[in-house]
Amino acid sequence: MKPAFIPRLINHPFGDPGLFVELRYEGRAMLFDLGRIDRRPAGALFKVHHVFVSHTHMDHFIGFDHLLRLFLARDRDLHLYGPPGFIDNVRGRLAGYTWNLIESYPLHLTVHEVGEQTVSTVALPARTAFSPERESTRPFDGILVDEDQFTVSTAHLDHRIPCLGFAVQEKTRxxxxxxxxxxxxxxxxxxxxxxxxxxxxxxxxxxxxxxxxxxxxxxxxxxxxxxxxxxxxxxxTRGQKLAYVVDTIFTRENMERICELVRGADTFYCESLFLDADRHEATKRHHLTARQAGTLARAAGVQRLENFHFSSRYERDPSPFRREAQAAFRGELAPDVPD
Ligand SMILES: [Zn+2]
Ligand SMILES: [Zn+2]
Incomplete structure (x- = not known):
């Protein structure tokens, strides 16, 4: 039986982070983070129905305009999920353009802002020039999407601002x-x-x-x-599970939240902006090292770790990041211990 999800990182590991997950049997796709996405073929991006944004630092959100440009005249319902402040961020981006002459456009954006206690949802249809409609709120229970075949869940992580980690779990086959x-x-x-x-x-x-x-x-x-x-x-048979964690600090509380979210994943996509030699810099910038990514993957009992989102200061050679993360993952390098 072939896996239900086909995951692909959007860019090379020194580029903007992002994960494209195609649903094999449905012709649909999900996008985790909206950094630069213009290298992905439009045909693939047109399959996107759900977008999950970890946080709105520029390298995770600059692709919003590109996606909107592609979808603008299409008859589509696009759901976007993001952390506290996300509705204002999306509306702020929309406010940067002039929207007369789109009254007949069928595009419909639904934006979900995921707080620690509640999820606030607002509809922004093109026909009203993206003026908000049908605002609603529901209690937050960790699950963002619950469909027949899969769920998408999230956890709030600390990046000096709240940053969302995600897991997509195929239901039992x-x-x-x-x-x-x-x-x-x-x-x-x-x-x-x-x-x-x-x-x-x-x-x-x-x-x-x-x-x-x-x-x-x-x-x-x-x-x-x-x-x-x-x-x-x-x-x-147990369904496939993918997990995606970016931009977060290595603390005890984050470690617990990450382990709970990604436990048993088939593939764990984890940022590591720095190498262990620059551990203090990572802590200062609220990011992870490759060794910390390996430590998290090992503690969470995942099958496979793919680390990415490497700092460009390391001369574009991904191999030290991979070696360090895999060594910690396999237990050949001692695990890092959170402060
Ligand atoms: Zn980042
Ligand atoms: Zn960030």
Whole structure:
């Protein structure tokens, strides 16, 4: 079974950070951070439905205009999530342009500002020249998006300002055993989706599932119970998980929050602006070192660490960053200890 998410860093590791995650079976994509994105082909960016912005330092947000330019005349509903102050940041960027003559444009922005207690949402449609509509607030429970196939969760991290870390988790996969389906003698159909959705919702085992099909011009139907079909036909496998953490300081509290968010990820994308030799500079600037990225990845029990967002002061050679992070991740270099 192929992984559901296809992740790709937007730029080289010394460039603006950002992760493009394509949903393999849906033709859709998510974008984590909005730094320079103009090197990604427009065809890929058009798939984006959800954008998650860690914080609005320029290297994480300058791509907003490029995305807006691409989407402006399109019939699209684009959701943007960001930290406290995000709605003002988005509106500030929009206020830098003149918006007459777009009353007929169908583009619809929905902006979600993620506070520690609440998520505030506002709609900014092109047809009103991006004047706000339908403002609402909900309690913050760590989950930003909850769809049938996956969730996106977040944690507030400390970068001297709040900075959001993200994790995207595919829900448990339910695959049908083809040999058992053949033995049952009922062709695949909508009833299998009803079965999977019932199992995902944890419906009682006696819930009826009715399979209906046509064969040689005749209608057939057979009735089953959810529990018996689940035991006979379905195999459950853990879904894929990706995590993305940028621009944060190595403190005990951040470490706890990061470990909880990224625990068990298949791939953990983690910033490391500095090398261990410049640990004090990293602390001063509220950033991580490569050794700290490796320490976090090891503590969180991830499968694979990919560190990125390297400072340009290191002459554009990524290998010392990779070596240091992987050594700490594998335990060959002693873990760093938060202050
Ligand atoms: Zn940054
Ligand atoms: Zn920053």
């Amino acid at each position: 339910l695959n049908v055993r083809p040999e058992k389906l053949a033995e049952l003698g009922v062709p695949a159909g909508r009833w299998l989706n009803q079965l999977k959705s019932g199992v995902r919702q944890d419906l009682p085992p006696q819930t009826p599932i009715v399979a209906e099909w046509r064969e040689a011009g005749e209608s057939h139907s057979r009735s089953f119970r959810l529990g018996e079909l689940r035991d006979l036909l379905l195999v459950e």
